[in-house]
Amino acid sequence: MSLLKYESQQREPLVDGNKDYHQVTEDIISPIEMKPSKLWYIGFYISVALLMFGVYSIYREVTYGIGQWNLNKTIGWGWDITNFVWWVGIGHAGTLISAILLLFRQGWRTGVNRAAEAMTIFAVICAGQFPIWHMGRVWMAFFVLPYPNTRGPLWVNFNSPLLWDVFAISTYFTVSLLFWYSGLLPDFATVRDRAKTKFRKMMYGMAAFGWTGSTKHWQRHESLSLVLAGLSTPLVLSVHTIVSFDFATSVVPGWHTTIFPPYFVAGAIFSGFAMVQTLLIIVRKVLNLQDYITIGHIEAMNKVIVLTGSIVGIAYLTELFIAWYGQNPYELAAFFENRGNIFSPYGWSYYLMMFCNVVSPQLFWSKKLRRNITVTFFMSIIVNIGMWYERFVIIVTSVYRDFLPSSWSTYYSPSIYEIGFYLGTFGLFFTCFFLFAKYFPVIAVAEIKSILKTSGENYKVKMSDIEKADAEKFYIEEVEHAH
Numbered sequence: 234m235s236l237l238k239y240e241s242q243q244r245e246p247l248v249d250g251n252k253d254y255h256q257v258t259e260d261i262i263s264p265i266e267m268k269p270s271k272l273w274y275i276g277f278y279i280s281v282a283l284l285m286f287g288v289y290s291i292y293r294e295v296t297y298g299i300g301q302w303n304l305n306k307t308i309g310w311g312w313d314i315t316n317f318v319w320w321v322g323i324g325h326a327g328t329l330i331s332a333i334l335l336l337f338r339q340g341w342r343t344g345v346n347r348a349a350e351a352m353t354i355f356a357v358i359c360a361g362q363f364p365i366w367h368m369g370r371v372w373m374a375f376f377v378l379p380y381p382n383t384r385g386p387l388w389v390n391f392n393s394p395l396l397w398d399v400f401a402i403s404t405y406f407t408v409s410l411l412f413w414y415s416g417l418l419p420d421f422a423t424v425r426d427r428a429k430t431k432f433r434k435m436m437y438g439m440a441a442f443g444w445t446g447s448t449k450h451w452q453r454h455e456s457l458s459l460v461l462a463g464l465s466t467p468l469v470l471s472v473h474t475i476v477s478f479d480f481a482t483s484v485v486p487g488w489h490t491t492i493f494p495p496y497f498v499a500g501a502i503f504s505g506f507a508m509v510q511t512l513l514i515i516v517r518k519v520l521n522l523q524d525y526i527t528i529g530h531i532e533a534m535n536k537v538i539v540l541t542g543s544i545v546g547i548a549y550l551t552e553l554f555i556a557w558y559g560q561n562p563y564e565l566a567a568f569f570e571n572r573g574n575i576f577s578p579y580g581w582s583y584y585l586m587m588f589c590n591v592v593s594p595q596l597f598w599s600k601k602l603r604r605n606i607t608v609t610f611f612m613s614i615i616v617n618i619g620m621w622y623e624r625f626v627i628i629v630t631s632v633y634r635d636f637l638p639s640s641w642s643t644y645y646s647p648s649i650y651e652i653g654f655y656l657g658t659f660g661l662f663f664t665c666f667f668l669f670a671k672y673f674p675v676i677a678v679a680e681i682k683s684i685l686k687t688s689g690e691n692y693k694v695k696m697s698d699i700e701k702a703d704a705e706k707f708y709i710e711e712v713e714h715a716h
Contacts, residue, residue, distance in 0.1 A: 245527075245529045246527070246529070248344075248524060248527075248681060248684070248685055252685065253685075254682055254685065257525075257678060257681050257685065258423060258427075258678055260521075260522070260524065260525070261522070261525065261674050261675070261678050261681070262420075262423060262424055262427060262674060262678065264520045264670075264671075264675075265671065265673070265674065266424075266429075269671055270519070273519070273667060273670075273671065276663065276667055277664065277667040277668075279663075280659075280660045280662075280663035280664040280667060281660065281664055282660065283656050283657060283660025283663075284657055284660030284661050284664055285657075285660070286653050286656055286657055286660070287653055287654055287655075287656060287657005287658060287660055287661065288657060289653065290649075290650040290651075290652075290653030290654045290657055291362075291366055291654060291657070293650050294366060294650060294654070295366070295371055298369060299367070299369045301648060301650045302650060302651045303645060303646060303648045303651065305645065307632050307633055307634070307635050307640055308629060308632055308633055308645050310367075310628050310632070311629065311645060311647060311651065312625075312647045312651040312652070312654075312655060313363045313366070313367045313651065313654065314367065314479075314624075314628055315621065315624045315625045315628050315629075316360075316363055316621075316624075316654075316655050317360050317363035317364055317367075318360075318476055318479075318497075318624045318628075319504070319621050319624050320357070320359045320360035320363070320658065321356070321357065321360040321402065321472065321476055321501065322473060322497075322500060322501035322503075322504045322505060322620060322624075323352070323356040323501075323504055323508045323617070324352070324354075324356035324360065324405075324409075324501075324505065325353070325469060325472070325473060325498075325501035325504075325505040326352070326353070326502060326505025326506045326508065327346075327349035327351070327352050327353030327354075327356075327413075327505070328350070328353055328408075328409050328412070328465045328468065328469050329469050329502055329505065330342050330345060330346050330350075330509070331346045331349065331350050331412055331413075331416075331462070331465070332461070332462040332463075332465035332466050332469065333462075333465075333466055333469065334346075335458065335459075335462045336459075336463070340684050340687070341529065341530055341533045343676075343677060343681055343683070343684055344525050344526050344527065344530045344676060344681065345509060345513055345530050345534070346677060346680070347416065347417075347673075347674065347675060347676055348509070348512060348513055348516060348675050348676070349505075349509045350409065350412060350413040350416070351413060351666065351669045351673070352505075352508060352509060352512060352666070353413075353505075354406065354409055354410055354413060355661070355662045355665040355669075356508075356662065357402060357405065357406045357409065358406075358661065358662075358665070359658040359659075359661055359662050360402065361402060361406075362654075362658060363654075364398065366654070376389065377389055377396060377399050378399075394475065394478035394479045394482050395479060397475045397478060398475060398476060401468075401471060401472045401475040401476070402472060404468065405468050405472045408461060408464050408465050408468055409465065411461055412458075412461045412462070412465060415454065415457050415458065415461065416458065416677055417440070417673065417674070418441055418442060418444045418454065419444060419446065419454070419678070419679040420673075420674040420677065420678045420679060421437050421440040421441035421444065422437075422444035422445070422446065423674075423678055423679075424437045424674070425437035425438045425440075425441050469498075469502075470498055472501075473494075473497045473498045473500075473501040474494040474495075474497065476497060477493035477496070477497035477498075478493075478494070480493060480627065480628075480631075481493040481494065485632060486561070486563040486564045486631065487564070487567035487568065487571070487572075487627065487630065487631030487632075488627070488631050489564075490552060490555065492548055492551050492555070495544075495548070496544075496545065496548035496551075499541045499544040499545050499548065500541070500548075500590075500620060500623060502537065502541045503538060503541035503542055503544075503545055503590070503594075503616065503620065504616065504617055504620035506534050506537050506538050506541070507538060507612075507613040507614075507616035507617050507620070508613070508617055509534060510531065510534055510538075510609055510610070510613035511610065511614060511617070512666065513526050513530075514531070514606060514609065514610045514613070516670060519670075520670065520675060522675065522676060525676050525681060526676070528604050528606075531603075531604070531606065531609055532600075532603045532604050535597045535603040535609060535612075536597070536603070538594055538597060538612075538613075538616065539594050539595065539597040539598060539603075542591065542594030542595075542616070543591075543594070543595075545590050545591065545623075546590070546591035549587065549590075549591065552568060553568055553569075553573070556568040556569065557569075567630070567631055571630045571631070571633070571634060572626060578633070578644055579626070579629060579633070582622050582625060582626050582629075582630070583626050583630065585619070585622050586619050586622040586623050586626050588619070589615050589616060589618055589619020589620075589622065590616065590619040590620060590623060593612060593619070594612070594616065596608070596612065597612070629645055633645055
């Protein structure tokens with residue numbers, strides 16, 4: 234049989250169309266070199282407007298204090314920490330796609346990893362805003378840094394999971410940024426070499442760090458990618474585990490549960506992949522990259538979504554079972570009265586969460602729906618709405634009714650400045666993403682080229698023809714030998 238067989242012919246191509254190396258470069262790099270479309274400008278200006286609204290909301294909060302938010306005597310964490318956990322979760326898919334799938338040598342990651350890594354970085358930047366501004370006296374933010382000060386023996390509290398967050402998220406952000414940027418170096422060099430103006434050549438030349446494409450450069454690049462992937466893999470698991478400790482290490486009914494770490498990690502991957510789907514379906518349409526972000530990529534990510542959605546569903550049921558099995562009256566009240574009772578003030582949010590996160594992803598057991606772009610786009614938005622409500626349910630329904638009925642708060646709803654802060658982070662995220670899509674290659678050109686001759690459509694057709702010819706030749710030789 235032919236020695237040219239590298240990959241199963243049963244697998245669908247990861248690059249559609251009759252592509253060669255030059256065509257790959259043209260398709261992915263040319264959008265950077267052209268003037269942005271009208272759609273790009275509309276989206277960018279909307280994002281900047283939202284960002285400005287967010288900046289004004291933060292100005293109000295810093296000037297007049299946390300009283301600008303509708304927090305009350307039992308709800309000390311409201312929309313701000315809900316949004317913090319939500320954004321950190323969204324930041325999980327990028328590193329998972331890049332690191333874990335790289336270590337497992339999954340070829341389908343190459344079409345989606347660059348945009349997913351960028352999404353991770355922008356989401357973590359958005360997440361980091363919430364704890365900082367929630368401090369109230371934000372000029373005291375340096376108090377969370379672990380260094381001895383000259384004002385007395387004041388050290389940060391290393392027993393506090395909020396301090397662990399500072400370490401986990403800053404480490405995660407640093408490693409993710411290195412991973413993303415090191416992968417961009419060969420592509421920056423390609424853009425530099427194609428640049429028509431001196432300014433572009435200089436800027437992309439500086440960004441490429443003198444990349445020449447020599448064998449030594451590629452060897453070092455491969456080694457660095459594997460080292461960073463090895464560092465990132467435990468970080469994917471640790472970051473949201475530590476975020477879950479913000480709740481799990483407390484003694485508040487509804488928070489004090491040991492299932493939080495794995496459940497938060499599964500939920501983070503779930504929401505992260507949903508956000509990747511939302512962004513990539515838009516990007517492939519606007520930048521005309523359907524040949525590189527294929528239906529096969531979208532189906533593979535939908536398989537991860539249905540798996541992690543099912544894990545999250547099991548976690549929800551486990552919480553209910555443990556509350557019932559433990560027979561602690563306060564736990565029972567937290568789960569079966571404050572959440573599970575449809576007639577309680579926040580019962581609607583619990584059932585909305587269950588529908589979005591557990592019931593709706595089961596549609597993806599159908600191959601036809603997994604491969605449907607419209608269904609996938611709407612489902613990705615529904616999943617992220619559900620995951621936002623999951624964090625809201627955990628935070629608000631666990632604390633709005635205290636142990637003493639006299640401490641029960643009135644119905645919590647966010648102020649305009651809480652909403653503005655949240656919308657502002659969307660503005661920050663999409664402003665960064667629009668700039669990324671305009672000035673950076675959205676797909677890793679070098680990585681697409683590395684799989685082109687094994688997973689490109691025209692090469693797979695050739696391989697299939699060679700295999701058929703080899704099989705016929707083998708059959709004829711066998712028949713002749715038999716006679």
